[in-house]
Amino acid sequence: MPQPPQSYRELETLITAEYATLSKRLQQTARFVLDHPQEVALATVAKIAEQADVTPSTLIRLANSLGFKGFSEMQQLFRSRLVDELPNYTERIRAVRSATGETPDSTQLLWEFADANRAVLEQLPSRINPESLEKALDIFEQAHAIHVMGARRSFMVASYMTYALAHVDKPALLVNGLGGMYGEQLRAMSQHDALLTISFSPYAEESQKACEDAHQRGLPIVVITDSTLSPLARFADVVFVVNEAEVKSFRSLTASLCLTQTLAIALGVRQDKTRDKEKDHDKKRNA
The missing domain is CATH 1.10.10.10 (Winged helix-like DNA-binding domain superfamily/Winged helix DNA-binding domain)
Incomplete structure (x- = not known):
């Protein structure tokens, strides 16, 4: 075939x-x-x-x-x-x-979106490689700061991830291009930082540029996208391919938000364990 x-x-x-x-x-x-x-x-x-x-x-x-x-x-x-x-x-x-030739009512639309999102959430755990999940967490834990990029439709996911990381005490900066300062924000990334980029077809040029720039400077990159053929995938150290729900040509972001929430909270758990180990080590040393 x-x-x-x-x-x-x-x-x-x-x-x-x-x-x-x-x-x-x-x-x-x-x-x-x-x-x-x-x-x-x-x-x-x-x-x-x-x-x-x-x-x-x-x-x-x-x-x-x-x-x-x-x-x-x-x-x-x-x-x-x-x-x-x-x-x-x-x-x-x-x-x-x-x-x-149809005009669906609001309740019908609610059920269609709910059913479609339920289906992709049920499939999500089986589509995410556990090794990729752990590798992404390794990158985030070792990074001094995480720069998060998401343009257009992906911006909501990026902004949530930045918020969530801040609440687990991980320095995070949203690459939002405010005032046309994408270039300045990208240059602020240090070699000890990491980049998380979220981008779906038709793949924003700004997101591709961010990945290319970070790759050239040797920063580790984690990408959340919709295909292994995504132009961002070739720059990434870890790629998460997420299939989002779609109803009547309107695509959701439920699976991507679930994945980013998982990454943020899992990172918080890791950091908490590390702090406990450091406290135990200090107690033994001072005993």
């Missing part, structure tokens, strides 16, 4: 290249998905099949022929495209209503 495309543009290129080799029914399906990307991103398989005048199994066969394990894997590329091209929430809401 061929390697599936990793982006909507790659998918578009592959379909164009392979179009002539597809059966007439798959050609019809391929033309529909490229002509109606919003509908494909937001509607159910049954609804898409109805609009394309094909069976749901035809959609699955098209996805398989392009290297995907199933239709939902291919659909994710359409959703990522929608998120990238419609950053404004109002535009996304209009796209959802246009594609599905």
Whole structure:
């Protein structure tokens, strides 16, 4: 089976290249998905099949022929495209209503977001390598200070982590670019510090620059992102890949917040144990 495309543009290129080799029914399906990307991103398989005048199994066969394990894997590329091209929430809401013909009520949305977030939280522990968790804590414990970077959507996670670290008595600085001073804040990082960067597709340039700068200066880097193919991953000493919940093209941050909270509290526990050992050592020495 061929390697599936990793982006909507790659998918578009592959379909164009392979179009002539597809059966007439798959050609019809391929033309529909490229002509109606919003509908494909937001509607159910049954609804898409109805609009394309094909069976749901035809959609699955098209996805398989392009290297995907199933239709939902291919659909994710359409959703990522929608998120990238419609950053404004109002535009996304209009796209959802246009594609599905539905206007979900508030209670329905609450249940959908709650169910989606519950699912990703249940999966999170099995997706995090315990060795990576311990290595990240080693880096944080040894660092004189932790610089935390998160731009745009990731800013909330970064700001919470900075707050949490301060409350476990770990010096932490939020790289926020206030006053356009990203450069000055990055230069304030010393060789004894560490950098934590949180960034998700489409990956803020500021976050990439922070990782590149820290890497060149030899600082240890921990990255929380959404793919091993993230451009930030190659700079990192530890990479945590987090899958966030998504409902109607709106992505949550629940799993990332859970992970950062775990890192902060686990670091606090470590530091407390270290202080106890130091006290015991001092008592024995002075006895």
